[in-house]
Amino acid sequence: MKFSMSIALLLRSTPLLLLALVGCASTLHFNSSDSAGGENAAPPTELITEQLIQAERQQNGQHAAQDLSRLIVSNPPPYVIGSGDVLSIVVWDHPELAGAGMPAATANGDNGIAAMNAANATPQGFVVDHLGRIQFPFAGLFKVEGLTEEQARTQLADKLAKYIANPNVTLRVLAYRSKRVYIDGEVKSPGLQAINDIPMTLMEALNRAGGLQPTADQSRITLERGEERYTINLRELVQKNISPGNVMLAPGDVVRVHSRDESKVFVSGEVISPRALTMHDGRLTLNEALGETGGINPLSGDTRQIYVVRKTPERTRVFRLDARDTGSLAMAEAFELRPKDVVYVAASPLANWNRSLSLLFPGALTQAFSITKP
Structure with missing residues (x-):
């Protein structure tokens, strides 16, 4: 009783400050509909309902429905030879053709430089030039770029058949360097x-x-x-x-x-532990975000004013959840957050009143409390 009387006497002594106190104690509000207040007008608030959640799911599905059919290949084609590849070619029963291939790296008279390049030297073989050709004895220059190993082997055997009876050719890619x-x-x-x-x-x-x-x-x-x-x-x-x-x-x-870390959600306001949350492989619901920050502060949080602020390329959207409504927990679990969303829990009117009183009358509550002590 003494505590209440002390506060009342303190407030009655400054009526003008009391009016300012009431104005400062107002809670956070957004416009419930589009406003004509100009560029600085607050964005309209969209109440989180089952209909809004369903609309958001359909919109997310349209954004996620990217055509990946060009990337999906069930039966991949065989490797085709390209410029820069090194081929190993063996003509059986004709060892004189085995050493015709030249190393891709040019010879260098400096032994020191040659030693340094030894680890990176290309294996000796037939290098496909920039025009996609190789040069082979009796066959001359012929193009192998765009051919599979089997196709290149068949073409080489056909060219050698003019000079060698029934040539048995083995051709394979020795070093893959083109792709x-x-x-x-x-x-x-x-x-x-x-x-x-x-x-x-x-x-x-x-x-x-x-x-x-x-x-x-x-x-x-x-x-x-x-x-x-x-x-x-x-x-x-x-x-x-x-x-x-x-x-x-x-x-x-x-x-x-x-x-x-590039996909974070920021939770602030009247929660137990405000912080940035990392999404779980692109998924985080409003309920999970509130739970991971310890939930709404029971002493200062306003369960009627849970906001989600989302910046989109078109505009800023503000969603509000009233946790007092029936089924609000289910809607909070179904509401999917997006990277860079800001979840804000507003303070209750009583908490705002208490903080405004503390700002206008520093130590007033402490002094009033001390008066009641015997």
Whole structure:
């Protein structure tokens, strides 16, 4: 009783400050409909309902429905020879043709430089030149670029048949140097990967790069092919019964595995532990975000005002959840957050009133409390 009387006497002594106090104690509000207040007008608030969640799911599905059919190959074609490859050619029963191949690296009279280049020297063989040709005894110059090993072997045997009876030719690629892909991002060994006779699928490329790092976001793997860009979600592919091993890479492709740190959600306001949260492979619900930050502060949080602020290329969208409504927990679990979303829990009117009182009358509550002490 003494405590209440002390506060009342303190407030009655400053009526003008009391009016200011009431104004400062108002809680956070956004407009419930479009406003004509100009460029600085607050964005309209959209109440989170089952209808809105369904509309968001359909919109997300349209954005995620990227056509990946050009990347899916069930039966990959065999490797074709390209410029820069080194071929090993053997004509059986004709050893005089075995040493006709020349090393790709030019000879150098400096032994020191030759020793330094020894580790990187190309194996001795027939190098496909920039025009896609090789030169072989009796056959002369002929083009092998774009041919499989079997096709190149057949053509060479036909040319040698004019000079050698029933030539038995063995032709294989000794060094694969014409086709490469680049792997970057959250893999253990980023860098160039040469395409060889083993089909270069997405999973093959990731495995050759040492596999994904623990920080890798499996929902955001970017594949750049020329001017086109594809975003691949590994888990979504599996859910659609599409094997990631059927995603075929092409020469010159750039694959980047993004980090989970690039997809964060920021939770602030009246929660127990405000902080930035990392999404779980591209997925995080509003309920999970509130749970991972300890939930709404029971002493100061306003369960009627849980906001999600989302910046889109078109405009800023603000969603509000009223946790008092029936089924609000189910809607919070179904509401999917996006990277860079800001979740804000507003303070209750009583908490705002208390803080405004503390600002206007520093130590007033402490002094009033001390008056009641015997």
